[in-house]
Amino acid sequence: MKEILSIFLSSFVFVMVTSFAYGQPFDTATNLDATTDQTTNATTPEFTIGKSENLTITDVRYRGESNQITGTVTNNSTSEQTSISIYAVLFDKDDNFLGIAQGTPLVDSLPPADNSPFSIDLLSGFGLYTMPEEVNGIDHYTIYVRGYEPLF
Numbered sequence: 001m002k003e004i005l006s007i008f009l010s011s012f013v014f015v016m017v018t019s020f021a022y023g024q025p026f027d028t029a030t031n032l033d034a035t036t037d038q039t040t041n042a043t044t045p046e047f048t049i050g051k052s053e054n055l056t057i058t059d060v061r062y063r064g065e066s067n068q069i070t071g072t073v074t075n076n077s078t079s080e081q082t083s084i085s086i087y088a089v090l091f092d093k094d095d096n097f098l099g100i101a102q103g104t105p106l107v108d109s110l111p112p113a114d115n116s117p118f119s120i121d122l123l124s125g126f127g128l129y130t131m132p133e134e135v136n137g138i139d140h141y142t143i144y145v146r147g148y149e150p151l152f
Contacts, residue, residue, distance in 0.1 A: 050144040054081055055110075057143050064136075069103070069120040073145055075110035081147035082109040088120050093139035110147070 044064075049057050054077035061070050069088050075081045084105050090098040103120030110116060122138075 045138045046140040048140075048142045050142055052145050053077070054079070055084065055145045055147050057086070057145055060143060062138075067122040069101075069122065069141070069143070071118055071143070072115050073105050073110070073118050074115035075112055075147070078112050079149045080109055080111050082150050084108075084110065084145065084147040086118050086120060087144045087146075088122070088141045089144065090122070090138050090141045092137045098138060109150070 045062050047060055047062070047069075049060070054075065056074045056076050057071055058074065059070075059072040063070060071086075073084060073086060086103045086105070088101045088103070090101065092098055101120050101122045101124070103118050105116035105118040107116045
């Protein structure tokens with residue numbers, strides 16, 4: 001199990017580093033496609049949304065009282081998307097990496113133009129982010145979403 005988790009985490013980090021290395025731009029929370037309920041007070045972390053060709057994230061909300069990030073994922077491609085995962089890469093006010101938390105949509109696959117709510121539990125992830133006091137230290141985060149076309 002540790003080997004599988006290690007391979008998965010290594011693959012995710014590789015994808016992330018490759019995106020940064022090739023200068024992949026991010027959508028910001030002010031993008032028209034990123035409708036949010038975010039307020040600009042000191043207790044609500046700011047966020048950005050990483051680019052995705054097939055899936056769009058909207059309605060992002062940081063829910064500090066339940067240690068969750070919620071939102072909606074929409075399939076904007078012409079193909080069904082399965083095995084959808086949403087990741088939050090978390091940082092403190094000094095841009096120090098705090099960890100990665102993972103979530104999934106309510107449904108397992110999305111037909112074209114369909115959407116689903118999602119939830120990311122900040123106290124579970126890849127074992128990198130488990131301390132409640134660190135959850136309180138989140139200053140900003142970036143949301144990434146990944147899905148795949150079915151093989152069969």
